[in-house]
Amino acid sequence: MRFKLLLILLVSFYLSKNGIAQNSFGFSGLMNSTNNISSLYGNYEASQINFSQLKDWGFSFIYGPEFSSSVNLNIYSIAVEKRFSNHILSLRYTPGYQKEFNFNTASAIILSDSTRQSLSSKFSYKELFGLGYYFRFSDELQAGFNLRYFSQEFSREIISPVIADTIYLVRENQSEKLGLWKGELGFNYSFSQYFSAGISSINLFSFSEDPFDQELEKFKLKTEKGVMLTFNFSPSRTFGLSGIIESNKSFQIGVNGRITFSNSSVGIGCSVFHDKTQSPFIAGVIPSVNFSTSFLSVSLSGIKYFSDRKDYFSYGDFENNGITNVINNPYSFDKALLTIAFALNTIQEKKVEFADVKIIEDIYPALTENYLNKPFAVATVVNVSDERVNVKPFSRINGLSEELIYSPIISINPGDTATISYFTVIPENYAITKSEISTADFYILTSNEEFDDQIQKPVLVNGVNSWDGDVINLKYFIKKSFDFSISYSKRILSNNKTLFDTLENRLSDFYKTKLIYNSFAEAMVYVSDPRASSEYVQYPEETLKLKGGDCDDLSVCLSSLLESVGVATALVDYQLGELRHVNLLVNTKLSPSEAGLITSNENKYLIRKNNLGNDEIWIPLEATSLKRFEDSWQAGAEKFNKDALENYGLSRGSVQIIDVY
Amino acid sequence: MKSKLLIIVLISAAALLIGGCDKPAPTELIDDQSVQELVEVEVLSKEIEDEYYSNGFDTTGITQDIRNFTGLISLTGTRLTIKNFDIETSTAFGIFLDRTKPIRNSENEIIGFQSFIPGQLQINNHIARIAPFIIRFRDQGINRDTTLGNHYILFRGKGFGDPFVFNYNSSIEVQFNPQPGNQKQFTIQTPTQVIGNINLSKKENKLNAVLQWNAANSREFEIILGAKKKGKRNVFPLFRIRTRDDGLLRIPPNLLNSISTQNFDAIVFSLIRRVSKNEPEGIQNLTVISQSIHTIIFDLY
Structure with missing residues (x-):
């Protein structure tokens, strides 16, 4: 593993020679680095592993106004994620991830009365959808991969002559649409509960169609390769510091704080970013506030660029530099964003789990009421949730009784470990004289639905005439x-x-x-x-x-x-x-x-x-x-x-x- | 509780979807640094059979519609390239039109004006010859020739003809002796000779042409795209393309590919670098131009 990480770092060093724009930019800034449901934002940009908090289904969408000379309301993205054990699949539709440029070309038709009819062009860049895959190797190591599809449409008016009996010129619209696939791979490693770090590719691979008109080649989305390194330092549940640095030295850094209540939390965060393709040095700021419960997260964030975002820019600059990022480039406008993420758990969320179960006494069916007061097994149970839970333990000894025997309910604080005693009841009509090794199933339950954890242990069930010597x-x-x-x-x-x-x-x-x-x-x-x-x-x-x-x-x-x-x-x-x-x-x-x-x-x-x-x-x-x-x-x-x-x-x-x- | 919230969220999402149908605002780009390739296209011959302007691809005023002038003196150095063979000629052309005497076709359209000889014209001390000025036009489906009157002419090609030689990047002295009136004398600068080269290629049955020439950043530069009708000698100047004298132009493919091999057997590019002078020495209604023309002819296959 260390060797692989070293290899990735070496590759990143090699790739750092290439200039790339800030690819890690996300609409929610670095707010999602805290461990809560807001990680479901479907943010493919900042990280490939940002779905790690998902339990089952996740839905999210981002909506908000963009402030140019007018105010446009856009749905930026709609995302859905689904966990399958250690695997998570995600699908993101991004209708608002687009940038359009309009300009009049220097080409014109001179009419017979010497008037000039200019030709216009429209270049449009859209990210249409993305597919994400996340895999959890262990509690410490996770990996993510995503694939995104972009559409680049170059629509230009051209001069089209008609030569028949008479000759005349008309304006004709000529359009070329080029698809672009981009794939990214990222890894994240948690060194402790306070600190984690990751590495992700930038344009690990990209497949783009070639334009018929070679002149358009320079206007395609730039896909130079690079890497980004990420870190998240959370010394407490109330404070976090996150950062991303790209191999071209573009970076993003954010702080966030969170106050946790019994069933909800409120967070506030602020990120600033430096983008090599934008000025000034700190190109903009992304403040955000977030309200989260265990299944709902609502965030309000904004993107404020520090440079003047006019409605018009130099064609020459655009021709020379192009754009790398559809949603964050020198031509992007300020935005306000409402992000809503919703988690739907159709499977029982595990709140407690067994650390260990010990059989402390073999079963002597003759001792009947003895087991009402004296446990035959004790379990060590850990509360893995972030809330205090009441645990209902129950068990069944196979071959002794079909009934589930419930033990007293106990409460466990978040993160705490408790010892639970398991009792049993000997059926009155139990008459098996032969001793045998059987199994006992142990369960813990925190709701009225499915059990949180289950474990099976071997247990000796003695014959009905067996006596423990006491x-x-x-x-x-x-x-x-x-x-x-x-x-x-x-x-x-x-x-x-x-x-x-x-x-x-x-x-x-x-x-x-x-x-x-x-x-x-x-x-x-x-x-x-x-x-x-x-x-x-x-x-x-x-x-x-x-x-x-x-x-x-x-x-x-x-x-x-x-x-x-x-x-x-x-x-x-x-x-x-x-x-x-x-x-x-x-x-x-x-x-x-x-x-x-x-x-x-x-x-x-x-x-x-x-x-x-x-x-x-x-x-x-x-x-x-x-x-x-x-x-x-x-x-x-x-x-x-x-x-x-x-x-x-x-x-x-x-x-x-x-x-x- | 969860299901209620889910419904609220879904309804909100649907409402936003319906209400949020805008798309991000576009950015306008302006060509503040003139980095774009300037291409202004004008149709020259509206009637494909009209030979009004096409008095020879190697003559003066190849694309000058003399109907726009009252008096015109055109001094031209021409280089013609055909099948890697170059011919250079020098032409001095002068015409004065009486705009009160239009000449019309059978549909009463003005095809020209009667010309007249107001006196003597000398170019670099060479007296211009006087010759009839004949135009050809299409009238009721028939090509007709007509004489507008006389004009001034000096022509030298292949080392023969009149003694006038068009010196590039120099100046030409013009002496005009109107009758009656006082003698007028003035000079006009000549442009640097334009020498071009055309890279013609075919991709997916579409022609592409990239023109390169010795850039001089002159104020007046244009390219005439013409075609030669099958089986005929005359060239139709079809389109005038105004561009910057920056040495490179990619001819809009649509223009090229509109020239059908069914009707035409050669394609003609004329690169023209020009210097113009209006009303020299106070001579009203007179325009003097000196121009370098490099005409390149390619056969269409």
Whole structure:
């Protein structure tokens, strides 16, 4: 790239030997160098890359009076531009880009009465239309190319004799129309957000028809080759300095300021230009004011030449120098111009985009409500627009649910970056037991139309029996198929109706526990996880049907059976090195003074405060002992006393008590 | 909001399109430095068969319509170039017309005036001969010859004839002895001899002619474009082109190409550099001219 730029500079140095007039002249001066919609002016003269701000469709036209001895209103140009990804095509029709010269030639017909009838000529130069193409290589480098068609019409009255029976002379109009194609190529590079520079050709190539009358050759539009260098320095959003210098040392320099409001901005600018073919040294000034919104730009500008612009000029000067530029030459008049540019976005404009998305947790379908409060992914999102936006994030995990899950809306200031959390909802009927790598689609939306950005990431969706190893999450297994547990437990209790009819009410929970445990223990056998993994947990219904399970499965099942009949339970998580074990605590709801009703051994229970601050007797149960209730209680108490109390497991955190509710 | 604005913009644009139908004002160019090629064209022979003026392409007054004069003394040095062959002649011609005695054709149009001999005319001390002045004109489809009267003449060509020699860039002494009246004597400057060259070319069946000559910036310079009718000797002077004596003229192609090969077999360019003097020595109604003429003849193929 550097080599190419160097090559272009060398070519420009070579070409600078040729004298050319100021080709960079545009009706809007250098106002369009600021990064706003006014760049849609369809100004092919100052730059080939001036459509870079276009999002989709752009329309613009320039209209205004020209001040000669009279005031003529002209439509100077109508332009339309369309973006296709990194490509932009433009078409410009320029009915007002024209210059006409009228003059009487030295030729005349002498009539028989010796009167002289002069012959007149009219030379007309028009730029009819232009085609532009812009390509964005990267955020820094852009290129533009345009092709313009000119018409040059040389209309002259000539002496035409008629030789018949008599001879006489008539004036006849003879016209030659010559087409001219001109092509330009330009590059622009942004060195930083404050400074950019570019290089563009002047008459990179031109194809012109040759006149039949060789005398007209000298009157054709001059198309000497050259280059122009451009720069734009914008140290802040409110101030900009721009300049263009051509290889013949013609130049244009402009300053502009802009005040930005919430949805609009007002700019003011002024350019002065030096044109080698015009005098004085600073040939004129182009002041302009501009009002812009995100889709509309209205500019009022003027062109004031500092030399006297008469309605008549020397033919000799015109013959010797000709003209190079149709709209800016020594014969151009002062102008006032109204420029309106309109941007129409039929495609969603991207206001925010993802910088990154991280999956922070694999999906465990069993954990259901866990995902309502805990994000499974976080995204870094950047506001690339120039306004504060509300971002609505949503996602979908393929294979888990077809539904789009929305996360809370957040606001991001222009240019800022924010972290967005993505949540999900596990469908109630999700029943896939096999874990698989799936994909999650993440979206961000700033309007009610299409999303601004989308990204897809792989995510592990575990089977419905998978557990993340966090004991607190076993409660999701406990709560699952609660109806089945209720039915199972009530059946046991109803079989012992006589007992409960005579039992003191305060011992109800203790005996419920005892009866249910004994029934449970009779039916169960201890079986390790089928996949030899501790992360596989059976639901209570599965455990009861399979009649067995490991410590997780049995504790979950027993807890579910007890909870279903109102007996409060807690899981005790023993994490002793590599070994991990889970058993239960059961709330008897007895007060410490009533402990003697169930045991005289103080080591077989522990006292915990309830929500009201009252002490209650909890008894440990080892669900895996699967013997009589007293044995299970004894085993549970011994384990708890040893690991949780004697070895300071509770203090050190290696033993945790997790209430199911 | 956007669509409303779009409509407003489109309506405004349409209104401006309809209202803004002017075009940029033109610039008038004036030839303040006389850089343009001066070409003033005048028709000489209106009737193609009229030979009134065409009393020979190598004689004096080739294009002088003597109907415009009462008295005319014309002193001419002529160079004729035909097929790279040059002939030089000297002619002194004088005529005095009685404008009260017009001669008309059958349609009562004046074709001339009766001439008379008012006395003796001497050019460089050579007494001019007196000879009849005959003109040919077209009358009712027939060429007729008629004598207007007598005129003065001295002619020398190819080393033969009268002793009068036209010296270029010099002066000629004229002595006029009216009867009755006092002798009048005066001199007239002669111009630098005009010697021209014509570059005739053909492009897409169109003739182009660029004339070059030794520029002298004289005040009176003109080019006569004439043609020779097929099978005849006489040349019709068709157009008079007044231009600057700057040494170069591109003959308007239309003039050239109007000369059809159907009717004409040669094209004739006569470059004329002239000095004029009116009423010398107070002689009323007398015009004296001295002129250099270079006539070049090209065959039309």
